[in-house]
Amino acid sequence: MQKPIPILEIENLRKRFGGFQALDGLNLSVQRGEIFGFLGSNGAGKSTTIRCLLGLIAPDSGNIRFRGEPIRPGQRDFLRQVGCIIEKPDFYGSLSALRNLEISARMYGMKPSSAEMQEMLVLVGLETRGNDAVKTFSQGMKQRLGIAQALLHQPELIILDEPTNGLDPKGMIDLRNILRQLKTELGKTIIISSHILSEIEQLADSFCIIDHGKTIAQGNTAEWLSEKNMLLSIETDQPDALAEHLRQSGRSVEAPKPGSNSITLTADRSEIPEIQRFLAQTGLPVYSISPRKRLEDLFLQLTEQSERHAGTH
């Protein structure tokens, strides 16, 4: 079966600010109708990538394809298909929510009716605040209004850069619910960049992790977090000796951190009983075996590997 054409592909994107290489050959691919988590530490290059894509920053080189067609960063007909919030939604504070929506829609050449704008406000739960000045809104309400603004022109692709910044727990839950609704009910493709990994883990169908402006992992969230390649944390008094035993048996073990009383190894879930038997045979004290497989672990594992790799070059 032929692989579906990704809605968005970025290849070898590069951007340098003075002496700082912000993007260093970044690649990513987003499928239609999915929620795509774009992950990286602060300064990894997430915002720069999104800004390059939307034409706020001119990349030095790289290719972007939208629905399989090459596009220039910030190309007008591409922007027409994109709704976005960059970092935090900002509005003309002295104007009402409805007036802000109207101004935004007019920039797309639309003249939305009051009913259409009200419909958007209902979607994000702001139907009673349409006539209030935006400066009276909380950060969470501005975030929701930002989503309404991003959706008003019926875009195919929604890009949210750090949308949970400044949101309280309730605001985060509200936002998560709205994004799920957008995907399931309206079939939107959503790219969401964040460094809050638990949020992405709950939302994203697939993800990409970047570090130092490079892609270090990309794939389907469920597959990556499946029972394969789990991280096992083993608590022991003698981590170095135990790590050595496991290495000799052909297992992939991370070097124990100095002063730590645990070691970490990678294994499939089905291998855990066999590992338990092996550990017993070594005669070394083992207090617990904890399988861990969360996006956070994966992220740390991959970024640490990337740091080590960068250090050797």
Place this chain on the structure above:
Amino acid sequence: MLELIKIETFKIAAKPRSYIGFAAVTAIVVLIQLALYADGQSYLDFLIQSLNQTFEIEGIGFNGNMVGFIILQTLIIQMPLLVALVSGDAISGEMQGGTIRGLLTKPVSRSRILWAKFAASELYTFLLVLWLGVLAWLGSLLLFGEGDLVVLKSDSLVIVRSADTAWRFMSAFVLAFVSLSVVVSLSFLLSAMSENSIAPIIITMSIILLFTIIGTFDIPIFNKIKPWLFTTHMIVWRNFFDRPLPMNQILTSLSVMLFHIAAFLTLTHVYFNKKDITQ
């Protein structure tokens, strides 16, 4: 494009600072008119006392044309600050408020956004000059009545017949608008370069002040650059009240000011189109 200009005009209209200019013009004009209405003759006597030593002057009384001219001469100095308050904020205000990100991710080119903002700032400037004209000239005509305009110069005086004043005032206002457009385009350039809205206003006024100071010194090196400073030409509107009309001087000044507008706008266009929005 018209839609974009409408949006930008609406944004200007929605900002409280946009009304400072109109409020200031109204307050100053009304204050001067009331003061001159109450005690104008002694002010006039003071103005012509040096000429009285040479000529015997009779029959000069206050009228709307004279009051309009005096107000225009006084207020035109403050006008650059009032227009820079709005035009200096046009781009930097979007930067400071963060709305620039939303604005530049709409399917509209940066050039069109820039021109729409410039057009809206120009419209604002035009309305402010128009308001000044209505209040200072037409208001004074209503309050003081018509009459010949006596323009006092350092070494002479020019009398312009009442019937001959309307086109001169209107031409002066047009030229005042052009000179304020130089200020608009300069503050626009600085606005594109800045990320807060106060800096362009302060820098614009500092440049005007610096150039004006250079213009007042009669030093050979300054005299060489004076003809190229836009501030030298910003007072050319006064020439419309001269006889004979110094048309060459007016056209030269107009050309220099239009050149400055074109240069500032070209620089703004190039800079803004290349600017990375990183904030």
